[in-house]
Amino acid sequence: MVSKRIIGALFVAFLLSGTMGIYLANALQPPALQIVLVDEKGRPLTEISKNVEVQVQIDALVPTQEVYRTIFLGSLEKPGLLKFWDSGNTVKIPLSDEKLQSVLNEWGKDYPTGIGSSLMISVWVLDHENEKLYRGFAVVNYNTANVAKGFTKTVKIDIHRLPSSPLEAATKSGEVAPLGSNRQFYYWKTDWGLSWRPSDYIEVPALIMDNKDSYSGVVTASVNIVTDYYTRFGLTIAYGYKISEKDTPSLDIYGNDFYTIENKFYFYKDLLLGPNEKGYIYIYAKPYHLHQKEYYCTASINNCVPTGEERIQEGVNDIDTSGNEILGGSKSGLPDPSIMNWIYSGTDMKYATALGVGDSKSIALLVSDASGSCSADFGIGIPIGALAVALSGGAVPPWAAGLSAGMYYTYSSSLNIYGGITNHGQWHNVGQDVSEYIYLGTSTYTYHIGTCDTNVPVGIYIESKSN
Secondary structure: OOOHHHHHHHHHHHHHHHHHHHHHHHHOOOOEEEEEEEEOOOOEHHHOOOOEEEEEEEEEEOOOOOOEEEEEEEEEOOOOHHHOOOOOOEEEEEOOOHHHHHHHHHHHHHOOOOOEEEEEEEEEEEEOOOOEEEEEEEEEEEEOOOOOOOEEEEEEEOOOOOOOEEOOHHHOOOOOOOOOOOOEEEEEEEOHHHOEOOOOOEEEEEEEEEEOOOOOOEEEEEEEEOOOOOEEEEOEEEEEEOHHHOOOOOOEEEOOOOEEEEEOOEEEEEEEEOOOEEEEEEEEEEEEEEEEEEEEEEOOOOOEEEEEEEEEEEEEEEEOEEOOEEOEEEEEOOOOHHHHHHHHHOEEEEEEEEEOOOOEEEHHHHHHHHHOHHHHHHOEEEOHHHHHHHHOOOOOOHHHHHOOEEEEEOOOOOOOOEOEEEEEEOEOOEOOOOOEEEEEEEEOOOEEEOOEEEOOEEEEEEEEEOO
């Protein structure tokens, strides 16, 4: 009879040899992007039940009209007992992958020293044990010039943020099979007939000021982005069921938790407005409004049926720059009436503060005064929804006018973007020494911002009134 000591020694040797094999195998692997998928509690998505499959779609942002390029579409499952140490919850994309390299090449044309970009992660967790389907999403950010050795990132996905669905029997695929077989899978696809993106950089209003009264003081307004911090362009994501079929759909909107691009940009423009004068500050950028539909596919993405689940993505996939300076300017008057009409349509004017003669207030504090500190974290609202409705030729429906994406610094502070408003009163014999009452345009929609629900700014549209 073999003694317990010998059996124990053999077991330890087995574990050590297995560990050494894993180490050597990992060390010899080519550079890759490794995305480790866990739920909101840090548990591997492949281990939320005894019988689960995780389907994953990864779309990489590109600075072209394509906006996103799918670089991964596949499934994950926990391996069998012989690989008990592996939870199977890691997506690995070799750096040599042709699709990934095509994305990096696109960014390298305009940003040879790199820029912060993003990957949109969409997951479907098929819990066969409890017959439930969970959906989830997250964004992974990376610098396009710093991926030569690959990276490993653990990504938390709150699979209970969106409503779960009953898992249809037809979705049970059993063993993982390669795409192209008769397996079933989910897929998000952009409906370009309902979407909008410009062919080149356009004027994007960042701050719009209307000093409405004739009996008023002289007011200055400014936007100031400095290179001390990374400036991020946020991503807004809205979910709903068959929203393309409704005039006023119900939207579940998330903002500020994610961003599309970041860099150490700088930008400064200001306005000097006398009584009854208007002006706006703008940047040149490529904003986008994507209307995406979820499909249930068999064998290939050419054999799919819509599930009714839909989502909107609003963001910016490129900024026009000279070095690190964001290109833009300021103009008198208001933006084109067609754009302003939709900004008016998508906003409610909220009282922010009163400025006495000589008083100033930052943009972030004005936003906080009008709609709460969570909205200040959102930063400057870029009116992408209003632009999309106005410029899409009817493709984007009117209800999108209140959608906005934020522009903000990376650090948490009440001053997310420098700049603000000053009431000079009478200035060089122009205007009057009177208080100015400041109103801010905020979205008609309620957004989930971190742990808060709030109405975010749209284009920082500000009205100044003397009474």
